[in-house]
Amino acid sequence: MSGTGCATWQPGYRALLDAGELSRRVExxxxxxxxxxxxxxxxxxxxxxxxxxxxxxxxxHVAAWHPHFGEEPPISGVRGSGTVFLANxxxxxxxxxxWDISQLPRNFLHHTMGPSELAEAMLDLQALGCHNIxxxxxxxxxxxxVEALLEAAERGLSIPIVYNTNAYDSVEALALLEGVVDIYMPDLKYADPEAGSRYSRVPDYPQAARAALVEMFRQVGEEWVTDAAGVLRRGLLVRLLVLPNGLAGVEESLAWMAQHLSPRVTVSLLSQYRPCHWVERGRFPELARRITLAEYQRALAALDRHNRSEHTYVQPFFAF
Ligand code: SF4
Known part of the structure; x- marks a missing residue:
């Protein structure tokens, strides 16, 4: 069941701070x-x-931080999501x-900040009215x-943390985020290990990402806590980016989620894929185009078959 938080709602890390647990998580x-x-x-x-x-x-290593209005509506709300883009x-x-942020680490080797500077930036984002970090x-x-969060929390940060991840996370690390993170927003990129190996350079993407999602689901479950305007305060939102030629395995991922998590887990189905980076330079011809309307309709039909969340979001299909 979906829930609406009360006016005194606080993100989980506030209680961890009061109990002295947040500093233990940093260690x-x-x-x-x-x-x-x-x-x-x-x-x-x-x-x-x-x-x-x-x-x-x-x-x-932080590439940028600013209010962002292009996330899903329950994340960006009306005042923006306080986005911190990590480099590498x-x-x-x-x-x-x-890729210019994620795959050119030499550009960010000396582009660093300490925890106090990021704490200040997060407090600035809160002061600007952002709904979350x-x-x-x-x-x-x-x-x-989390070290920066500790300092920001001590100085009054009180908006939820969104963990916006490619889902190639270790379960051991995620377990240390219980109560620290209120909103998990993972991608689920592929259902086929060969796709993970060829397109993201890891041999075990589906296995690792599914284990990560099981842990995220254990922590926050399928229910959403929102504010009065419907902006998310606590919950799980799984992003599925549709790739050309069925390479994301969207139906298989949806079926897996329905069977191993719940059909009521909230999904964001995304149509925005465009060829970039190595694909744009002529490699991987199977990815060298946007998706077609027929491909998106197949993903929508799979969503109908396997997902029943009232919050599930479908990005409009844009013809380019
Ligand atoms: S295990 Fe992951 S986070 Fe750690 S150094 Fe290797 S790539 Fe980086």
Whole structure:
């Protein structure tokens, strides 16, 4: 059942702060980074001394932060989502539309900030009226982010955290986010391991992402808590980006969610795919076009068959 929060609703991290637990989570996340197993790549590098596959130091590498009005309506609301775009990534998606942020780590090696600076930025976003703080691609910078959150919470931050992830997250790291994160917004990119290997450069994407979704669902379940205007305060929103030629395996992912989580898990079905990065440069011809109306209609039909959430969002189909 969907719920509406009361006026005194507080994000979970406020209670963790009061109990002294938030600082313990920061310490535990740093332990997970040395040797690093923050994500399923499990590079094993000591992040205090070296770089793993994500080429990210122990500093915060932040590309930008600002109110963002282009997320799904329950995330952006009317005053925007307080988006923090993290640089670098633990995946290497060949069609990434933000590849200049995610896959050029040399550009961000010396482009760093400390926890106090990000705490200040998050407090500024709250002061601007943003409904939430939206960490985009946070997985590989989790200890730094929660350290910044600790300081921001001590200084009065009280809007929910959105964990906006590619879902290639380790269950061990996610377990340390219980109560820290109120809104999980994972992609579920592929149902076929070969697609994950060819297009995101990891051999076990479906297996790892599904395990991550099980953990997110355990923490926040299928129900939504919203404010009076319908803006999300707590819940799970799974994004499915439809790729050309059925390469995202949308129906298989929806069927898996219905069977292993719930048919009432909220989905965001996205039509916005466009060829970028390596695809735009001529590689991967099977991805070198936008999706067709027929492909989107097949995804919509699958959504009808497998999903019953009252909040499920369908992006309009744009003919280009
Ligand atoms: S977060 Fe980075 S260093 Fe750590 S396991 Fe993942 S890719 Fe490797």
């Amino acid at each position: 535990a996340l740093w332990r997970l980074a040395s040797p690093c197993r923050l994500c399923p790549r499990s590079c094993g590098v000591n992040r205090q001394e070296g770089l793993g596959s994500c080429a990210t130091t122990t500093k915060l 990534c633990n995946l290497r998606c060949v069609y990434c539309q933000n 939206n960490w985009v691609s946070p997985t590989h910078q989790l200890p730094q982010l």
